[in-house]
Every structure is written in structure tokens, then in C-alpha cells.
Amino acid sequence: MTTDQKTALITGASKGLGFALAENLARKGWKLLINARDARQLLSAKNFLQRFTEVVAISGDVRDEIHLWQLAEALAQHQWKVDLVVNNASTLGVSPLQPLLSHPVDNLHLVFHTNLIAPVSLLQKVQSYLKDGATIVNVSSDAGAEAYEKWGAYGGSKAGLDHLTAILGKENPQFHFYAFDPGDMRTDMHQAAFPGEDISDRPTPTEYAVPAILHLVKGTLPNGRYTPQLLKLQQA
Structure with missing residues (x-):
């Protein structure tokens, strides 16, 4: 090595x-x-x-x-x-998805802890092992930027993660902080969000999301929120 x-x-x-x-x-x-x-x-x-x-x-x-x-x-x-x-x-929450006023409160705690609190807690514990110029990618979702019915728990947690990522970037200029929204993907979580539906038309993670993250890993872009589409425009 x-x-x-x-x-x-x-x-x-x-x-x-x-x-x-x-x-x-x-x-x-x-x-x-x-x-x-x-x-x-x-x-x-x-x-x-x-x-x-x-x-x-x-x-x-x-x-x-x-x-x-x-x-x-x-x-x-x-x-x-x-x-x-x-x-x-990350965790989606209950499946099928539920309106916020019907969403079990104990599951809200689980979703927000997993998706919002845990990423910050992990960074607190490993910060002394980060190289100067290290890149931190917090995986977000379009549900964090758009108001989709029944996506309140998951979307709310990801919206909070987007905001905390922006604050972390301002507080820690020695690192690169990116919130990354990969879009729809053919994954178990996406299937759980649409139980019983055929999601075979969604791209696999390797098609768009992974190449986009690899572009972020270079650490040459300003801190912010990115999608594969935006990164494709950045590279054009």
C-alpha cells in the first residue's frame, strides 16, 4: 500500500x-x-x-x-x-408513506435522527481524522427541495440536512461540504416508497449518481447543493 x-x-x-x-x-x-x-x-x-x-x-x-x-x-x-x-x-420511514398528521411520532424520531442528526454526530467524532481539504458529501433528496404529499418525514429530514450542510461549510472552510441529491434511482429504498410499482425504468446508482459524486470528490466546486443534472452542466 x-x-x-x-x-x-x-x-x-x-x-x-x-x-x-x-x-x-x-x-x-x-x-x-x-x-x-x-x-x-x-x-x-x-x-x-x-x-x-x-x-x-x-x-x-x-x-x-x-x-x-x-x-x-x-x-x-x-x-x-x-x-x-x-x-x-438513510431511512425512508413507514411504507407505504403517510401524511404528516398520520405519521407515527416514534417513526418521525427515527427518521430525523437517522437522516439529520446522525450525519452531524458522525462528523463530530471523526473530525480529527479528516485531512485538510477533505470532502464531505451528505446524500440528500429532491424530496428535501420539493413539497411532495406523504414525503413530509423523509423530505423534512433531508431539507434539514441540506441546511446543516450549508452551515457546516461556512463554519469549516478547510473542508468541502456538499449536499448531493442523486434523484430517482433503482434501489430498495425507492421501491419501498412505491410498494408494488415497477421501478425498473429508474436509473441504477452507477448511471448518474456515482459519476456525479466522483466529480464532487475533486473538491473544486463551491460548497453547495448539487444534482447529477447540475454537475453535468458544470462539466459542459
């Missing part, structure tokens, strides 16, 4: 966008620290990814403060400094 090898911390990396991004970076030789709630899926992801690079995988829920400290501890034990953090772990 070379000393200039880059390192990424990706949450929710056992499937979907998180895994697709992890695979792309692994094939480029990035070292990876990954997490997911499902230990079996995470182990399967690790076994695949470590064919290309060094991978540390720790299963757990990002709402668990001990688990977040375990991620920081892993960086310390391996003496890794991080070039990229991707706060990708």
Missing part, C-alpha cells in the same frame, strides 16, 4: 448507492471504512470490495453513539486520515 493512498468513510455501504460508490472507489485503490445495519449484507460487501483494496467494515445503526465512536476508533487503530466522508445511510 502506498502512503498517498486515499481513504473514504461511507455509511450505508452494503447496497444501493453506498455500495456502488464503494465499489468504484475500491477499484481505484481507495481504502474504505464502511458501515451498514445488516451485518450479513455488510460482510458480503466487504468480501467483494477487499478483492480490490483494504476494507474495514463495522455493522451498526448510525443512531447508536457507541457505533459512531467505533468508526472513529477504527480510524485511530489503522492510523488512517480521511479524504472523503459520505453520509449515505
